[in-house]
Amino acid sequence: MTDRWVLDQSAIPSAWFNIAPSLPEPLKPPLHPATGEPAGPEDLAPLFPMALIEQEMTPQEWIDIPGEVLDVLRIWRPTPLVRATRLEAALGTPAKIFFKDESVSPAGSHKPNTAVPQAFYNKAEGIPRLSTETGAGQWGSALSFAGSQYDLEVQVYMVAVSYKQKPYRRVLMETWGGSVVPSPSDLTDVGKAVLAENPDHPGSLGLAISEAIEDAVKREDTHYSLGSVLNHVILHQTVIGLEAKDQLRLAGIESPDVVIGACGGGSNLGGISLPFAKDRIEGADVRLLAVEPESCPTLTQGRYEYDFGDVAGMTPKLEMYTLGHDFVPPPIHAGGLRYHGDSPIISNLVKNGLMEAVAYPQGKVFEAAVQFARTEGLVPAPETSHAVRAAIDEALDAKEKGEERVILFNYSGHGLLDLSAYDDYLNGRLSD
Amino acid sequence: MTDRWVLDQSAIPSAWFNIAPSLPEPLKPPLHPATGEPAGPEDLAPLFPMALIEQEMTPQEWIDIPGEVLDVLRIWRPTPLVRATRLEAALGTPAKIFFKDESVSPAGSHKPNTAVPQAFYNKAEGIPRLSTETGAGQWGSALSFAGSQYDLEVQVYMVAVSYKQKPYRRVLMETWGGSVVPSPSDLTDVGKAVLAENPDHPGSLGLAISEAIEDAVKREDTHYSLGSVLNHVILHQTVIGLEAKDQLRLAGIESPDVVIGACGGGSNLGGISLPFAKDRIEGADVRLLAVEPESCPTLTQGRYEYDFGDVAGMTPKLEMYTLGHDFVPPPIHAGGLRYHGDSPIISNLVKNGLMEAVAYPQGKVFEAAVQFARTEGLVPAPETSHAVRAAIDEALDAKEKGEERVILFNYSGHGLLDLSAYDDYLNGRLSD
Numbered sequence: 001m002t003d004r005w006v007l008d009q010s011a012i013p014s015a016w017f018n019i020a021p022s023l024p025e026p027l028k029p030p031l032h033p034a035t036g037e038p039a040g041p042e043d044l045a046p047l048f049p050m051a052l053i054e055q056e057m058t059p060q061e062w063i064d065i066p067g068e069v070l071d072v073l074r075i076w077r078p079t080p081l082v083r084a085t086r087l088e089a090a091l092g093t094p095a096k097i098f099f100k101d102e103s104v105s106p107a108g109s110h111k112p113n114t115a116v117p118q119a120f121y122n123k124a125e126g127i128p129r130l131s132t133e134t135g136a137g138q139w140g141s142a143l144s145f146a147g148s149q150y151d152l153e154v155q156v157y158m159v160a161v162s163y164k165q166k167p168y169r170r171v172l173m174e175t176w177g178g179s180v181v182p183s184p185s186d187l188t189d190v191g192k193a194v195l196a197e198n199p200d201h202p203g204s205l206g207l208a209i210s211e212a213i214e215d216a217v218k219r220e221d222t223h224y225s226l227g228s229v230l231n232h233v234i235l236h237q238t239v240i241g242l243e244a245k246d247q248l249r250l251a252g253i254e255s256p257d258v259v260i261g262a263c264g265g266g267s268n269l270g271g272i273s274l275p276f277a278k279d280r281i282e283g284a285d286v287r288l289l290a291v292e293p294e295s296c297p298t299l300t301q302g303r304y305e306y307d308f309g310d311v312a313g314m315t316p317k318l319e320m321y322t323l324g325h326d327f328v329p330p331p332i333h334a335g336g337l338r339y340h341g342d343s344p345i346i347s348n349l350v351k352n353g354l355m356e357a358v359a360y361p362q363g364k365v366f367e368a369a370v371q372f373a374r375t376e377g378l379v380p381a382p383e384t385s386h387a388v389r390a391a392i393d394e395a396l397d398a399k400e401k402g403e404e405r406v407i408l409f410n411y412s413g414h415g416l417l418d419l420s421a422y423d424d425y426l427n428g429r430l431s432d
Numbered sequence: 433m434t435d436r437w438v439l440d441q442s443a444i445p446s447a448w449f450n451i452a453p454s455l456p457e458p459l460k461p462p463l464h465p466a467t468g469e470p471a472g473p474e475d476l477a478p479l480f481p482m483a484l485i486e487q488e489m490t491p492q493e494w495i496d497i498p499g500e501v502l503d504v505l506r507i508w509r510p511t512p513l514v515r516a517t518r519l520e521a522a523l524g525t526p527a528k529i530f531f532k533d534e535s536v537s538p539a540g541s542h543k544p545n546t547a548v549p550q551a552f553y554n555k556a557e558g559i560p561r562l563s564t565e566t567g568a569g570q571w572g573s574a575l576s577f578a579g580s581q582y583d584l585e586v587q588v589y590m591v592a593v594s595y596k597q598k599p600y601r602r603v604l605m606e607t608w609g610g611s612v613v614p615s616p617s618d619l620t621d622v623g624k625a626v627l628a629e630n631p632d633h634p635g636s637l638g639l640a641i642s643e644a645i646e647d648a649v650k651r652e653d654t655h656y657s658l659g660s661v662l663n664h665v666i667l668h669q670t671v672i673g674l675e676a677k678d679q680l681r682l683a684g685i686e687s688p689d690v691v692i693g694a695c696g697g698g699s700n701l702g703g704i705s706l707p708f709a710k711d712r713i714e715g716a717d718v719r720l721l722a723v724e725p726e727s728c729p730t731l732t733q734g735r736y737e738y739d740f741g742d743v744a745g746m747t748p749k750l751e752m753y754t755l756g757h758d759f760v761p762p763p764i765h766a767g768g769l770r771y772h773g774d775s776p777i778i779s780n781l782v783k784n785g786l787m788e789a790v791a792y793p794q795g796k797v798f799e800a801a802v803q804f805a806r807t808e809g810l811v812p813a814p815e816t817s818h819a820v821r822a823a824i825d826e827a828l829d830a831k832e833k834g835e836e837r838v839i840l841f842n843y844s845g846h847g848l849l850d851l852s853a854y855d856d857y858l859n860g861r862l863s864d
Contacts, residue, residue: 004506006438074436075809086581104536106809108848148806149518168600171851174858175805373607374580377507377538416540416848419603426606 003085005247007078012070015062017238019274019345020231022061022281025352027231027344029057030316031306039316046217047224049125052118055232063235068124069117072149076105076112077239081247082411086375088395095398097391098256099411100244100272101378107172109381109413110268111142111227114236118225119146129153129222131215133183133208135162136335137169138381138413139227144178155222157183157191157211160203162335168417183208190214190312204328205338206311213314228265229309229318229343237271244408245275253406255279255286258394260409262386263290263299263357264336266343268412273355274345280354288355289394290346291386293365294432296329298322298342299350299357307341320347332362333421333430334382358390361432365389366425369415381413382421435517437679439510444502447494449670451706451777452663454493454713457784459663459776461489462748463738471748478649479656481557484550487664495667497549500556504548504581508537509671513679514843518807520827527830529823530688531843532676532704533810539604541813541845542700543574543659546668550657551578561585561654563647565615565640567594568767569601570813570845571659576610587654589615589623589643592635594767600849615640622646622744636760637770638743645746660697661741661750661775669703676840677707685838687711687718690826692841694818695722695731695789696768698775700844705787706777712786720787721826722778723818725797726864728761730754730774731782731789739773752779764794765853765862766814790822793864797821798857801847813845814853 020027029038041053048056055063065073084097102110122130130152134140140156147154156178163170163182170180183203184191188211194201216224226233241259248256259276261269273288280286290299302321309315311325320341323329327340349355362382369385371392372378380388391409398405415422424430452459461470473485480488487495497505516529534542554562562584566572572588579586588610595602595614602612615635616623620643626633633639648656658665673691680688691708693701705720712718722731734753741747743757752773755761759772781787794814801817803824804810812820823841830837847854856862 002441004441006440008438009434009436106811145809149809167855168848168851171855171858172811172848175802175811175851175854177806370607374609377577377581379538379604379607416600416604419600419607422607423599423603426603 003083005081005250007243007247009074011246012073012077013065013239013242015064016235017242017275018058018061018063018235019277021059022278023348024281025348027348028319030318033308033313033316043316047213049121049127049223051121051125052232055235056230066120069120072116078243079104081244081251083251084376087372090371090375091392091395091399093395093399094402095395095405095407097395098248098251098408100240101411102240102268103378103411103414107138107141107145108416109138109142110237110240110271111139112145113239113271114227114233114267115142115146116149117236119143119150119152122223123150123152127221127223129155129219130225131155131212131222132225132227133157133205133212135159135205135338137162137166138336140178140180141169141172142227143225144173144176147178148176154178155215156180157185157208159183159205159208160201166417183211185211187211188214204311209310210312210314228267229341231345233267234270234274234343234345237267238274240271240410241273241275244272248408255284256406256408258287258289258405258407260289260291260387260390260407262337262383262412263292263342263346264339264383266346268410270343270346272410277349277354288349289390290350290355290357291390292357292359293332293334293337293386294359294361295332296323296338297359298340300359304347304351309341318344320344321350333418334362334386336383337386360386360389363430363432366422366430368392370425379415380411381415382418384412387412435515437513437682439675439679441506443678444505444509445497445671445674447496448667449674449707450490450493450495450667451709453491454710455780456713457780459780460751462750465740465745465748475748479645481553481559481655483553483557484664487667488662498552501549501552510675511536513676513683515683516808519804522803522807523824523827523831525827525831526834527827527837527839529827530680530840532672533843534672534700535810535843535846539570539573539577540848541570541574542669542672542703543571544577545671545703546659546665546699547574547578548581549668551575551582551584554655555582555584559653559655561587562657563587563644563654564657565589565637565644567591567637567770569594569598570768572610572612573601573604574659575657576605576608579610580608586610587647588612589617589640591615591637591640592633598849615643617643619643620646636743641742642744642746660699661773663777665699666702666706666775666777669699670706672703672842673705673707676704680840687716688838688840690719690721690837690839692721692723692819692822692826692839694769694815694844695724695774695778696771696815698778700842702775702778704842709781709786720781721822722782722787722789723822724789724791725764725766725769725818726791726793727764728755728770729791730772732791736779736783741773750776752776753782765850766794766818768815769818792818792821795862795864798854798862800824802857810843811847812843813847814850816844819844
């Protein structure tokens with residue numbers, strides 16, 4: 001019996017899928033942070049190359065992937081689709097659990113799917129240097145890898161407390177040639193001001209974003225790069241769901257019953273679910289499920305309104321679910337899910353009843369992660385483990401109801417650089 | 433253009449390849465440590481299940497892989513064969529560089545290829561518990577993973593200094609359910625005796641082997657498991673070379689010009705090279721190359737003679753290249769290559785001129801590793817980086833001579849849990 005579907009490099013999708021033109025309620029434009037007026041391409045030009053600004057706003061459904069991008073994506077794509085037969089057996093469920101294994105990328109997560117085209121488009125428009133922020137380090141790793149492929153300098157502002165606690169992530173970025181400083185840093189005015197107040201400031205994602213944006217705005221040679229939330233980022237991630245559709249067909253599945261992804265800013269969830277969202281909008285019987293931490297319950301408890309993307313209010317305002325841009329989530333292990341807002345596309349789908357959301361405490365999440373590791377062999381990232389938890393609960397619900405439910409979830413990243421979280425869980429040091 | 437060959441699960445080899453019957457000079461038997469007489473199956477029975485003892489001594493060329501083993505191998509096998517086109521371009525070489533990516537296993541290296549069948553045969557013969565030693569942690573991780581698949585207890589004696597320096601490796605083993613203690617431990621008489629002398633003893637691989645063997649000998653429910661050196665271990669690794677042969681054919685290559693593997697005990701090198709060694713013995717023009725660290729130059733500077741496998745002289749004596757069983761290698765980062773001896777099969781091939789050996793200092797090895805990471809995207813383990821170094825040097829030599837040399841090397845494992853070594857290299861803290 002086959003339980004793992006691999007595809008040749010020729011099966012990488014040749015275009016990204018844009019859900020925007022299919023949304024029943026159209027997306028509203030971003031608003032300029034100062035004027036409150038709709039922000040146009042010229043407002044975004046200091047930060048992003050024109051190709052990405054166009055993708056952010058395009059009404060086109062399909063966007064061709066440049067050959068130079070495909071050349072790098074095929075280092076690890078197509079990624080495998082796996083049926084979790086060992087987990088199914090352990091659960092005694094009639095459900096079929098499939099996962100899309102995005103952990104096989106060089107950086108160990110789905111993040112390079114967008115880091116690579118972002119680096120490419122900047123390089124193509126003559127930009128030799130990118131600035132970005134990173135919390136847990138996944139995004140900074142992905143962009144450093146992408147920078148090495150196109151010979152771009154990458155400057156990463158890494159939240160100071162992570163910089164100290166996760167030295168391996170820093171070294172990984174440096175191995176690919178990235179420059180990493182703890183944020184707050186003395187490279188920016190905002191960083192200097194914070195350090196003057198408190199030289200031991202632990203940093204925050206909002207502050208690191210502000211530093212990375214200041215860096216890009218002040219330097220002609222530098223653009224800013226973001227790893228989630230924005231439309232063009234989610235767009236680049238749709239290769240995940242497009243490949244999964246082809247692979248499910250090989251497995252004899254016309255349509256899954258539920259598609260699941262962990263949700264922080266929304267990029268891995270959007271990547272796997274948006275190609276199915278179109279089917280759903282057209283009446284197909286497929287549920288889409290966002291999984292978030294109880295400690296940062298943006299979709300399940302946030303307000304739907306315009307808000308800033310960062311703490312300092314330097315970004316355009318986006319219409320989305322938000323806990324307020326000054327919300328400070330507790331320091332849970334799934335650092336990638338600690339974001340006050342959410343992708344406008346994901347928010348739009350939830351608001352319009354096309355996507356469900358559920359929140360879990362981290363103890364139940366790690367319980368699922370360990371069960372997955374001991375059956376399927378793979379050790380999931382803390383973020384990914386939220387999707388694992390939800391997939392297991394769907395499978396148990398299907399067992400109770402005697403349903404052969406087909407569950408698809410995004411295995412967005414491995415946990416090999418997050419093992420201290422497992423140490424805490426296994427030794428009873430984890431709090432919810 | 434394709435530069436990565438993946439195969440369906442149905443293409444996993446159905447039998448392991450045994451080179452022993454093809455060797456021009458037959459292997460000599462192991463000798464009993466006390467009597468010095470040839471050791472028979474009954475001498476090994478307290479340590480190993482009969483199926484593995486038979487494989488250790490069999491004259492059969494092909495050994496069927498049990499279905500229950502294939503069921504687990506296909507979690508990650510077949511592994512990809514990749515052509516390193518980006519590295520070739522950076523080197524400006526006419527050579528074609530292929531690597532077999534064994535880093536995609538759950539434990540991140542080739543080690544599960546033998547951990548899985550070893551766990552299976554023990555389980556099949558009613559043994560519920562295995563003991564083993566681990567240095568850097570790769571082997572202990574692999575056996576803990578395999579134990580979780582067959583519901584076996586795994587007791588790992590981890591060299592104390594590694595236990596302290598590599599907590600992530602320990603946590604990985606525990607996540608899969610393995611029990612890990614620092615060696616020397618108070619679980620064994622030999623450990624207690626050492627601790628009585630020096631409570632802060634840093635441990636050594638030789639000492640950890642002695643503890644694991646004592647554990648297995650003293651308990652009826654426990655067998656011992658070894659991750660390299662022995663014939664049956666190398667046998668299980670031949671799936672690597674067998675798959676690579678099929679994949680090279682898909683890439684239009686009848687035979688590579690040189691096959692390269694890093695060599696500590698010899699298991700990843702044997703795995704990729706033995707199927708080609710038979711061709712070589714039959715007259716094919718294929719070179720086989722073992723790569724070792726200058727600091728532990730077993731094949732390049734050792735003596736060919738009978739020696740013990742451990743420091744304490746508890747194992748049978750094997751005919752092999754050895755630096756002496758009391759040799760203490762310096763603490764280089766490639767912990768998996770710090771072994772005084774070598775596989776008798778590999779030693780036999782080198783002695784008879786069928787395989788070459790070369791030794792490198794670790795600075796040149798990490799230089800190659802970083803070049804590989806910045807071109808191919810993957811961050812190799814320090815052990816694997818020895819093979820990367822040799823592959824690059826072969827490609828540069830081919831460039832000088834204007835040859836379209838076909839180079840195949842074993843990418844035996846990733847370095848994501850060895851990033852402190854990269855930190856030392858990038859910051860000039862590495863000594864040769």
